[in-house]
Amino acid sequence: MDVLICIPFNKEFAAISADAFVEDILIGRIGMKAMVVGGDYSFGRNREGNLDFLRKRSGELGFELIIADWIQPPNAGANGARRISSTRIREFVEEGNMADARKMLGRDYQIRGEVIKGRDRGGKLLNCPTANILLQDELTPKTGVYAVTVECDGQKRKGVANIGYSPTFDDYLYTVEVHILDFDQRIYGDRIRVNFVERIRDEKKFSGLPELSEQIKKDIEYARQTISL
Numbered sequence: 001m002d003v004l005i006c007i008p009f010n011k012e013f014a015a016i017s018a019d020a021f022v023e024d025i026l027i028g029r030i031g032m033k034a035m036v037v038g039g040d041y042s043f044g045r046n047r048e049g050n051l052d053f054l055r056k057r058s059g060e061l062g063f064e065l066i067i068a069d070w071i072q073p074p075n076a077g078a079n080g081a082r083r084i085s086s087t088r089i090r091e092f093v094e095e096g097n098m099a100d101a102r103k104m105l106g107r108d109y110q111i112r113g114e115v116i117k118g119r120d121r122g123g124k125l126l127n128c129p130t131a132n133i134l135l136q137d138e139l140t141p142k143t144g145v146y147a148v149t150v151e152c153d154g155q156k157r158k159g160v161a162n163i164g165y166s167p168t169f170d171d172y173l174y175t176v177e178v179h180i181l182d183f184d185q186r187i188y189g190d191r192i193r194v195n196f197v198e199r200i201r202d203e204k205k206f207s208g209l210p211e212l213s214e215q216i217k218k219d220i221e222y223a224r225q226t227i228s229l
Helices: 018-030 051-061 086-095 098-105 122-126 209-226
Strands: 034-037 064-067 109-116 131-135 144-152 155-164 175-180 191-201
Touching (some): 018 051, 034 051, 051 064, 098 109, 098 191, 155 191, 155 209, 175 191
Parallel strands (some): 034 064
Antiparallel strands (some): 109 131, 109 191, 131 175, 144 155, 155 175
């Protein structure tokens, strides 16, 4: 891809008619020669830019219209998903179903963000330092504990991520925290990527720090044994 044009989607842009979008922007400004769409594609004000509209305008304006076939997820089976769908991927992520999200994406679902200063409890109270992430991507998996891989400092490492409200501490602040296995570098201000391999368990309120610490050890050992780099 040589050029990517990212147009902010605001009320003014949403009000553009399908006809004006194709003729004025795609043809007039960008010089489009071909358009590739799916079988249920629509766009423009009130979704008036459907396939019939595009077939008509492609003949009038001289651009090629390619209607792509659906791509079925691999190993979908007879009762599997009919096609790869961004809506279905989001649903899988929100359910914490990382295996089915992976089938549609062709990779682990990933979030990216900057490592920021947290509440400094993981290292001091639990002997389990964590990287607190200021998110760039808005869609986070369902709250809980996950086996993950972490890309930082040019390397990929195993880890355990907690998404949620830390109910044992009763402060109920939403955070995304990652413990990177066998890693002790300071990475405040660095940008890292977290790939979600498997949801291990729900978030839970423990009786105190000893019980929480013991469960964290089990989560770490599970991730260590489960993840392949």
